[in-house]
Amino acid sequence: MNRREFLRGAAAGAALTTAMGSFVPLYAQSKPRRVGLIGPGWYGKSALFRLLQIEPVEVVALCDVDKRMVAEAAEMVAARQKSKKTPRTFSDYREMLKQEQFDIVHVATPDHWHALAMIAAVKAGADVYVEKPVSVDVIEGQAMLAAARKYKRVVQVNMERRSTPHLIEARDRVIKEGKLGKVAYAEICCYYHMRAGNNPPDTKPPEYLDYEMWTGPAPLRPYCSLNHPRSWRAFMEYGNGIVGDMCVHMFDMVRWMLDLGWPTRIGSSGGILVDKKSKANITDTQVATFDFADIPVVWTHRTWGTAPDPQYPWAAFIYGEKGTLKADVNKYEFIPQGQSEKLQGKALYEYDKYPEDQTEKDLERHVASALRGHWRNLLDMIDTRGRPVSDIEQGYISAASCIMANLSCQLGRQLVWDPDKGQVVGDEEANKLLARPYRSPWAHPDPNQV
Numbered sequence: 453m454n455r456r457e458f459l460r461g462a463a464a465g466a467a468l469t470t471a472m473g474s475f476v477p478l479y480a481q482s483k484p485r486r487v488g489l490i491g492p493g494w495y496g497k498s499a500l501f502r503l504l505q506i507e508p509v510e511v512v513a514l515c516d517v518d519k520r521m522v523a524e525a526a527e528m529v530a531a532r533q534k535s536k537k538t539p540r541t542f543s544d545y546r547e548m549l550k551q552e553q554f555d556i557v558h559v560a561t562p563d564h565w566h567a568l569a570m571i572a573a574v575k576a577g578a579d580v581y582v583e584k585p586v587s588v589d590v591i592e593g594q595a596m597l598a599a600a601r602k603y604k605r606v607v608q609v610n611m612e613r614r615s616t617p618h619l620i621e622a623r624d625r626v627i628k629e630g631k632l633g634k635v636a637y638a639e640i641c642c643y644y645h646m647r648a649g650n651n652p653p654d655t656k657p658p659e660y661l662d663y664e665m666w667t668g669p670a671p672l673r674p675y676c677s678l679n680h681p682r683s684w685r686a687f688m689e690y691g692n693g694i695v696g697d698m699c700v701h702m703f704d705m706v707r708w709m710l711d712l713g714w715p716t717r718i719g720s721s722g723g724i725l726v727d728k729k730s731k732a733n734i735t736d737t738q739v740a741t742f743d744f745a746d747i748p749v750v751w752t753h754r755t756w757g758t759a760p761d762p763q764y765p766w767a768a769f770i771y772g773e774k775g776t777l778k779a780d781v782n783k784y785e786f787i788p789q790g791q792s793e794k795l796q797g798k799a800l801y802e803y804d805k806y807p808e809d810q811t812e813k814d815l816e817r818h819v820a821s822a823l824r825g826h827w828r829n830l831l832d833m834i835d836t837r838g839r840p841v842s843d844i845e846q847g848y849i850s851a852a853s854c855i856m857a858n859l860s861c862q863l864g865r866q867l868v869w870d871p872d873k874g875q876v877v878g879d880e881e882a883n884k885l886l887a888r889p890y891r892s893p894w895a896h897p898d899p900n901q902v
Contacts (some may be wrong), residue, residue, distance in 0.1 A: 469700070484510040485555040485831075488578070490545045490569050492516055492525035492731050493681055495583060496560030498815055499610060501532060502823035503558075505806055507831060508534040513552045515542040518663040518680065543662060544568050553740075555576040556834070563691040564670040567592035567897055573814075574605040575902075579834050581827070583610045585700045585851035586844065588670075588691060591887035593848040593855075594874055595897035602902060606775075608830040608840040609847030613781070615825035618797040622777060622784040623709045625795055631786060632772025635710060638749045639703035640770040642694060643759035648686035649733040652677045668893035678731060686732035693734030694753045695854045702768045703742065704850035705779070706749055707772065714849055715742035719866035720857040726756045740857035747771040751857070782818050796818045859885050874899075 455639035473594040487509045489500050503509060511529045523543045530538040542548040549557075549572055559566055559582040567706055570582045571874035580600075584860070586609055600607040613619055626632060654674035655727040657663035663675050671689045673679065684690045685697055706712070707814055721755040722738030740751040767780035775788040786795040799818040809820045833840040835889065853869075860867050876882040890896045 457458045484508050486553060487511045487556045487558065488513040488515070488548060488552060488554045488573075489525075489558045489560060490515045490573075491559065491560035491562075491565070491583075492522055492529075492547070493518075494814055495610075496558065497525055497528065498812075498819075499560065499581070499583075499823050499827075500529070500558055500619070501812065501815075502820060503827045504529075505533050505808075506824050506827060509556070510537070511539045512554070513540045513542060513548050515545045515548045517543055517665045519543070519660040521681070533715075544665065549573060549576040549578075552648050556581060556830075559583060562666075563588050563696065564689070565668055567596055568669065568894070570596050571599045571897055571902055574599050574603045574607065574621075577603070577605075579606040579830070580829055581608045581610065582844075582847070584704075584847060585692065585696050585854065586847040587851055588696070588855070589854050589886060589888045590852045590874070591899065592897060593852050594899040595902050597844050597848045598899040599897075599902040605831050606830065606835075606837065606840060607844035607847075608826065608833070609842045609844060610823075610826065611701065611704045611708075611842040611847060611850065612819060612822040613701055614708050614841045615829055616781070617800040617825065618784055619705065619709075619779060621797050622779050622795075625797075626775075626777050626784075626786045627709055627770070631775060631788065631792070631795075632770065632777060633774035634784050635770060635772045636747060637771045638706050638710070638747065639771075640706060640749060640751045640767070641759075641764075641769075642698040642701065642702070642753045642766045643755075643757070644698070644766060645755050646698075647694065647727065647730070647734060647736050648678055648683050649727055649730050649826060651729060653732045658875070667891070669890040669896070671891060676731065686730075686734060692797035692855055692858050693738075694755070695735075695738060695740060695751070695857050696755065696851070698766060698849050699740065699751045699857070700841040700854045702766070703749065703751065703854060704846070706768050706770065707850060708846075709768075709779075710747065712744050712747065712749075714869060714871040715744050717741075717743040717854055717866055718853060718856045718860055719743075720861040721864075722861055735861070738857075738861060740854075740860070742853055742857070781816075826844055856882075858882075 492514045514522050514525050526538050526541050557578040557580050559569045567587050570580050573580050654676050657675040659748040678686045720740035722735045725737045736755040738753055764780050770777040778785045783798045800821040802821050816834050829841050856867050870877050
């Protein structure tokens with residue numbers, strides 16, 4: 453049996469083991485895969501450390517514009533990786549990609565840097581694991597998809613709900629087995645009080661942070677403590693608010709569970725209705741409807757007040773004629789109509805295999821098994837050159853839909869989307885907003901010229 457025949461036969465079995473939370477590599481690597489991380493902050497390290505748990509890759513380089521952050525991350529990686537070697541550190545991802553060769557590059561920057569870094573990585577010959585949402589504007593996402601296909605690279609978006617064991621179980625036991633019956637409505641929501649509520653003064657950036665490079669193609673705001681680290685989502689200049697951060701997860705989960713493609717119409721309304729004192733410029737209240745012909749998916753977020761269902765403050769509720777499925781990152785419940793059997797499941801914790809999950813700083817423990825599954829799926833697809841479960845195209849669809857919800861809210865009207873043309877139908881003003889202006893000297897990526 454030659455290698456190609458073996459891989460073809462092994463792929464189906466590998467998909468099953470991935471869903472069950474265990475993994476056997478499709479074939480032995482002659483050398484450890486060489487990995488680079490751009491953005492070793494909170495989620496960058498959380499995800500990378502899950503990769504180190506499941507395969508003896510060699511993290512050869514880290515890049516960040518924060519000297520303290522990248523130095524600390526290098527020490528942590530050296531302590532965890534099998535070789536115990538300290539990765540090289542860089543402050544400019546372009547230099548990192550020029551000086552080192554990579555099998556995999558993990559892009560974990562703030563959202564406004566995803567597109568340029570991911571496109572540069574695939575041009576350099578690497579397969580990519582990129583954090584969600586893929587982009588801050590729609591045309592960036594189109595360019596990222598075009599680049600992945602042109603350079604024939606495998607790109608996994610960290611929409612890890614698609615690799616979450618209890619959610620895979622919910623999809624298979626409830627939806628695929630037809631227990632919901634006809635599905636005609638879904639609600640998705642977030643009621644976390646997560647919007648920055650303070651108003652810190654503008655100051656000079658710390659000496660260890662290259663704030664000019666941190667800002668990159670985004671508008672140059674005065675520096676304050678919200679900008680870096682971790683609170684940058686307070687500003688629309690760097691992302692797409694809570695819709696781009698939290699809605700995109702639940703929206704993508706519902707699309708995956710119900711096998712939905714593009715919404716045909718998107719409408720949204722909301723604003724800053726309660727907290728008008730904070731420096732944050734993202735909405736504290738917003739509703740969006742994603743219309744899939746016969747299934748409307750309706751999003752709501754409020755960063756104030758209480759959740760209608762306190763057990764599911766960030767969740768999806770999928771309604772069928774035979775029952776309701778409630779699902780979030782911690783659990784799921786199927787509530788049938790009538791006397792049928794109730795079903796439920798909980799997040800998989802693998803402390804027996806990975807005891808370090810219990811003590812790792814800042815790790816969202818419920819997501820650890822999902823991240824491992826997501827990395828396993830990417831490794832399988834790199835070996836077979838297949839499309840991962842959260843392929844860049846799926847990441848583009850989910851991110852672009854959420855971006856257009858914000859544009860609908862901004863413009864005060866519903867948008868009709870043509871996925872073939874990649875444009876809003878009959879709305880020149882909306883189409884001009886599909887690409888944000890880039891700050892000089894950075895050039896916005898063009899899907900036709902990547």
